[in-house]
Amino acid sequence: MAMRSAAKHALVTPPLAPGISGALFRGRFSPRNPGARPCRAASSSPAPAAGKHLPPLFSVAPMMDWTDNHYRTLARLISRHAWLYTEMVVAETIVHQKDNLDRFLAFPEDQHPIVLQIGGSNLENLAKATKLANAYSYDEINLNCGCPSGKVAGHGCFGARLMLDPEFVGDAMSAIAANCDVPVSVKCRIGVDDHDSYEELCEFVDKVVSKSPTRHFIIHARKALLNGLSPAENRKVPPLKYEYYFALLRDFPQVKFTLNGGITTIDEVSLSIRQGANGVMVGRAAYNNPWNMLGHVDGEIYGKPTRCISRRQILKSYQVYGDSIIGRYGPSRPNVRQAVKFYIHFSSLAFILDNG
Numbered sequence: 001m002a003m004r005s006a007a008k009h010a011l012v013t014p015p016l017a018p019g020i021s022g023a024l025f026r027g028r029f030s031p032r033n034p035g036a037r038p039c040r041a042a043s044s045s046p047a048p049a050a051g052k053h054l055p056p057l058f059s060v061a062p063m064m065d066w067t068d069n070h071y072r073t074l075a076r077l078i079s080r081h082a083w084l085y086t087e088m089v090v091a092e093t094i095v096h097q098k099d100n101l102d103r104f105l106a107f108p109e110d111q112h113p114i115v116l117q118i119g120g121s122n123l124e125n126l127a128k129a130t131k132l133a134n135a136y137s138y139d140e141i142n143l144n145c146g147c148p149s150g151k152v153a154g155h156g157c158f159g160a161r162l163m164l165d166p167e168f169v170g171d172a173m174s175a176i177a178a179n180c181d182v183p184v185s186v187k188c189r190i191g192v193d194d195h196d197s198y199e200e201l202c203e204f205v206d207k208v209v210s211k212s213p214t215r216h217f218i219i220h221a222r223k224a225l226l227n228g229l230s231p232a233e234n235r236k237v238p239p240l241k242y243e244y245y246f247a248l249l250r251d252f253p254q255v256k257f258t259l260n261g262g263i264t265t266i267d268e269v270s271l272s273i274r275q276g277a278n279g280v281m282v283g284r285a286a287y288n289n290p291w292n293m294l295g296h297v298d299g300e301i302y303g304k305p306t307r308c309i310s311r312r313q314i315l316k317s318y319q320v321y322g323d324s325i326i327g328r329y330g331p332s333r334p335n336v337r338q339a340v341k342f343y344i345h346f347s348s349l350a351f352i353l354d355n356g
Contacts, residue, residue: 061260062086063284064088095132115140169208222239
């Protein structure tokens, strides 16, 4: 596939403006009304069966120590259609724990659609890990090329650092695709350190697409600075360049791109999609405020019925799950603290604001 000559064109920024004042929006179920129950009129449309899911217009980002099985169970109680990502699982962990894989890879059937994110920089281990994970029937396998954490980018040279070697990423995605029977994707930044031109980003995408079946990229619209910034600072300090994302949509029409970075409300998700985004990925906003974010996804983003359920009812349903998994993998594996750590973001006002 030839390098897109449009990389040399002027980048045009569409009128997308995540972070703009919520007063400009007038959504039916505004996040500014925290007590409201997301609920649309009932519809005869059933939730899609596994393998027949709606497209990933909205997804929850993979977050270490956050998007574990417990959080994903809660998220699925709120939204039927949001795409969920696992925490990153290192390929070597899967390979070395092949006799204990349920602890790392098992998930309830109702968590579909769900994507497994793998981290690694060894082709053989990536291939072996994918083959083992394939038995768990994830809906997509994703390679982490975006994490700037020193624990990732500095250990074994993976995460965002992989963007500096697009040839390897192409080979890695080819190996991953050859060992699974589901689509594969890459999550990356728009650049790394001084390698942050749009032309370099196009070269990265072009190389990966030409060497593998990869046709989906999740683009965090900031570059990664591998030296001098913490992971938290890397989510805020490098400027957002949404114009890079929208230029990719123009220059690679055969590829799907999901927008990530700086989008914190359901109104901004809707606006991004109206502006032409193939999909939007939200991270900490979906974890820190799951009710007001995920509670609007099915209705506002997918136009499907939203569950008419209160937070109290969701917590009761989650309690059933929690009671079933405490100590499943040995004493205190998981323990109560691990199973309920997200409660501070969900339940502090539940019993005050809900009447159910």
